[in-house]
Amino acid sequence: MAMSSGQPVPSLTQEILGHLGLASKTAAWGTLGTLRTCLNFSVDKDVQRLLRAIAGPGVDRSTIVDVLTNRSREQRQLISRTFQERTQQDLLKSLQAALSGDLERLVVALLQPAAQVDARELRTALQVAGPAKDVATEILATRAPAQLQECLAAYKHDFQTEVEEDIKVETSGVLRDLLLALAKGSREGYSGIIDYNLAEQDVQALKQPAGPCSEGTWVIILTQRNLEHLRRVFELYRQRTGHELEEAVQTRFHGDSQVALLGLASVIRNTALYFAEKLHRALQEPEPNYQALMRILISRSETDLLSIRAEFKKKFGKSLYSSLQDAVRGDCRSALLALCRAEDL
Known part of the structure; x- marks a missing residue:
């Protein structure tokens, strides 16, 4: 029978906010980000500052950084559109011409839509062999459902192919199955109810001897169950076996598959x-x-x-x-x- 859980253990962040008297304000902020919407935002002033920064005798990098790192992505998009209207120039291309190296790449990532940046990072990760593929797991496993859908749409638009097709071509085995499952974005949402029976069933399934069927079970459980449920499964697994789930991953899986599963387990835990x-x-x-x-x-x-x-x-x-x-x-x-x-x- 499903039952509600007891009091949750507060996270480190909740503890810190509580000590600071900010816990009740988190909901009002709507974010635990470091960058929030600038309240005294003037798009015309920002456009003029950026224009002067790139049109003078020397590029004023500090002004460019100051403007772009103190505005939300939505505000940066508005700056780009207004810059185009006022000057008939593309702000991104103008900044690319004025900058170089890592700062140029950072500015591009700040000015482009998040979905487009994620799509480019995902494409690169899939095409590069070795450890870089963990970036694919990172993006597919940590983006909110709406963000993931926007990323996949941008991927199709920019590269004229579905991300699933690239996953099938560039990966194999458990890694391929894991990434395909994550790309579907079918993880359950947390309902506030803990299903103790399902948690026990999942632990028993994860304990089954290694084999093709058991590998598929790992992928299904880790990519479809909600995160609260999985954290309980992890704890039950430790209680039943005396080992952390990650130890089983290291024993049963190898190479890119092991890296991806360990990364996903880390995302689930915290x-x-x-x-x-x-x-x-x-x-x-x-x-x-x-x-x-x-x-x-x-x-x-x-x-x-x-x-x-x-x-x-x-x-x-x-x-x-x-x-x-x-x-x-x-x-x-x-x-x-x-x-x-x-x-x-």
């Missing part, structure tokens, strides 16, 4: 921590992975980057802001720091 760990890995490379830093900071800046910052500080003992300050160099440094927003003491 999405903010999943992104915090990816940011940490990007910063620990001999040369920071700027593409990963840009993708995550931009895509999460209006949703849950505050949560990611809190998990980063908790896990690694150092703030994300300080970590970026220490590791990042070059023209895009100020923009990445602006997206991160502030130090966590």
